[in-house]
Amino acid sequence: MPHPPQEITSSSLPTLLLLLPLFSALVILLAHRVLKGACVAISIFSAAICFVISLMLLGTKDAAPLLLPFIEVGKFHIAIDAVMDHQSRGMMFIVTSIGFFVHLFSVGYMKEDESKERFFGSLSLFMFSMTGIVLSGNLFMMFIFWELVGLSSYLLIGHWFEKPSAAEASKKAFLTNRIGDFGFMIGILMLFMANHGDVSFAGLHASFAEGPLHDSAKLHPTFMMLAALGIFMGAVGKSAQFPLHVWLPDAMEGPTPVSALIHAATMVAAGVYMLVRCAFVIEASPDASYIIAWIGGLTALMAALIATQQNDIKRVLAYSTLSQLGYMVMAVGLVALQAGGSHHDAAAPGHPAMFHLYTHAFFKAMLFLGSGAVIYACHHEQDIWKMGGLAKHMPVVFITFAIGTASLMGVPYITSGFWSKEAILGVAFEVKGGSPLLWIGVATAMLTAFYMTRMFIVAFFGKPRSENASHAVEAPIIMILPLALLALLTILSPWDGAARILEAMKPHHAAPHHTVEIASILALLIGSGAGYVIYKGKNSDPLASNPLAKLFANKFYFDELYTVLVKVFQDGLAWIITGIERILVDGIVARLPAFVARRFGHSARALAGGHLQGYTFLLGAGLLVVIYLIVFVLPQAGH
């Protein structure tokens, strides 16, 4: 009997969704010399099909299909098994829609690039790995694709690998993420140990609800805290939270469409997605929840402060991304605290972090693509102080950028960013002890309004401050189209109609907190007002000479600090250990037997005439003699 149609959809569509981009990447890897320009078409085609599939999946029932076997030893197994639920369907929509738009945009942006085959191949590899993360039904599968997005991010940041800064940035991104993955793996192993070998999300969820891990918070608070923080460390790396945030701004060395897709909308948000998937693990440890909320809050504030003094249009957006990711991580911690106190299920649909992830993905991708269009028009000029007056030259880009900016700043009641930010601040307001984080959130909102106003005014208004900016023209249609589509999604995203399809993203309609609303509207007014007053009509940054501004402009000197730490604790230690190894191990363990053997060999030298072949043959022969003695002579001696 043939399978009922529902079952076919539940396993064959996700399999296709996962494998199609991999197939595209492999074809491009193996045949790019033959296919040449067709590679672009293959990659776009696979992205388009994936988008269609994820639309088809939006209405389907929850399922947990097995996609591929991986490792199986007795009771123990790791499989590639998907979970199709509200969360993965919603995230899949975000990934494939933005992925598809970015593919389109790249056709224009990368038109003159000599190795665009490699670029599109890597994009397909990224789509494959990201799909894997979203579909993951267990922590091991999550880890596998976690590392694979790291690889595709490495390849794409280093797309222009002949440029030393791009090469360094790609290496830095991979290594920083590896540090996060170190903790992630420990966390997974601890959960694997505690839950008797089951790290599927369903299995973990069940044992936290009622099972061996139910009262884990009372039994092993330290163990559970370390497990939760280990898992969190994975997110600290991937979502670039303090103290591993340093790789993300450097990742802007990659082509701008990559920054939009990977380093703003999807991959960096994977950390948040994973944390929401594991919400019940975090919830079980209030201490871990508290630490997570604070790391998120501090990252949000720190990155917003840095963003106020960046002059590279992409760096401003990169720090803004850091800051917004900080918001999301803070929400994860706060919701876990709230749920832990009230036995409410933190993994339920409508998590404020997921809502902000969803709105942020669209407007930030649009802002990045907009910045890409600007950079393209200005002949790869990225300094906002060398732009100016672009509003007249590029009206469509200007309008979409304005929509994105308004959403990011959280213009009240009409923008998506406002609603999702309110949801997070609302939780901070409700949670006991959350008020310092509420104020950090409001301060971050104010700073966001400030730096976005600054960038917007400086880049789009006033007079062109360079030759390139004065000759800027509107971007071609293939770049305009994705921008317009993203603008549409940005506008639609907070409304019930759109959010109902994406159940996971639907915000809680709890009673609005007027205090919070008033605070964030005031923050917006003060921030953008100050930005307007300070930067209107300026040709250079009037704050640049301020010592505090210098601290922000230099990113609190984290890069310098880490360079020293790496020099001392890695290269210095490597130097010392190598020295000790040479002296002790090589000197004593190696020289001593060598010395003895040489003494012994001295008498043999006459025999062998100093030839090494002689020695080795002698050694071989000697061994045979010894074998002979042991085998034949010893047993006889026993008689």
Place this chain on the structure above:
Amino acid sequence: MSPLEIVILLPLVAALAIWLGAPARLTSVGTAFLNLLLVLGLAWNFKSASAGKAGFAYESARIVLDNPAISFAVGADGLAIILALLTALVALAAVWQINPDKPGIYHIASHLIAGGAFGAFLSTDVFFLYAFHELALIPTLIMIANHGHGDDEYRKSVAWKTTVYLGVGSLILLAGLAWLVLEFSSGGKLTFDLMALKAQAAATPLPKGTQSTIAFILLIGFGTLVSLFPLHSWAAPAYATAPTPVAMLHSGVLKKFGLYGLIRIVLPLLPEGFYCPCVQNALLFMLLGNILIMGFVTIHQKRLDDVLANSSVMHMGYIFLGLSAGTETALRGAVLLMFAHGISIALLFGLAGRMRNQIGTLELNKLGGLGAHAPVFTVLFAFGAFASIGLPGLANFAGEVMIFLGSFTNFGSTSFGPLQWAVVGALWGVVMSAVYMLRAYRSIFQGTAMAGHFVTDPSWSQRVPFVLLAAVLLVAGCCPWILLGLFKTDLATLTDAASTAVQSATKAVSH
């Protein structure tokens, strides 16, 4: 005649034929290819050949002596067949990539090493298992001395150091094996037959104290051959100096003999000895030395061959960790990693050899930007490099993750003991391997090209050996179940013994 005997003899016959004047390259590549097909066929047929048998498939035994009982006995279980596959793959790649202008001795030595490795992995008689390894060792050392890189004096000194090291290691090993065989003698009858020894060990295990002493001696003996810290210092200079096919075959295949010996001989015959706390604690310290100390040493290296050679020493620590845990998952992971490491390091040494031939130097600060000049070469190198740092999707990851899992939760442990801390240390090693590999990759392939220091993409025929190895890494990495499916109960029985030993040890501690 067992097909396994053909597998062992074919390379030896090829070596002889080339020595007698047969066309070197044709004979060599042809034989290696045939042998790979043969081994693939045996692996393919392995399930049905071993169906209904408790231990080995394709066995045969030719009695050489009655007392002591020595026979040229062969047989294959999952462990042996996986290592035979590894040997056949690396041997083909190693002889294929030999430059046509090299003398026939390169092919002869490669086949002797391969034949010795096949013999060691497929023998079920301790005497031949040992003797075949010695056979493979001799051409390795001679090739380092006579055809290695560097000036005459340097390579002779490296070869001498390696000879002394491996010779002393082999002697310790021999002493341990002799003691073991003598302990198991009954009524004046000595046997080297592994099956008979196993049966005796199961029926009347040796006293615990004897077990742990012999296990320790064998650990030192086998450990020296696998470059277990601190007995490793021969390995890095030897690989950096050895001619390319020899470096590929020794680091990829022959070095695994020590690990193979531990799994094949020590674990089943001396479980209580190997898993007694004193041997285990010593082993944990040594393997962490491999991973952490050698990790730092590798980071410090400034030449690609030194980076690869030291990384190869470092990665042995993970396999030892799998043995130390002794669970089924960890042991299978260890075997998978033996295979994966062999393929990936052979690929990397092969490519590094090509680079040395063309550029003349492997110093990292004299190289750069090769990615733009030789994209195919770069992709192939990336496969090896990312496999060796444990990227999921390539073979090494599957082995490593199984080792970590199997060690972390050994026999249902739910708290942090020495093994769990060792896993944490080993995980930090994964970060360190990424540091040195990506640094090397960065300075060789990325950045600005250095004038005059270029490598060309291999031609289609030159690509074959490297593409073969890269493809194996990818297939084994995406579908590790293919290789894991070759295991039957062979490792499970080992783990039963290990589990009993571990439990009795923990009981002894808690009392």
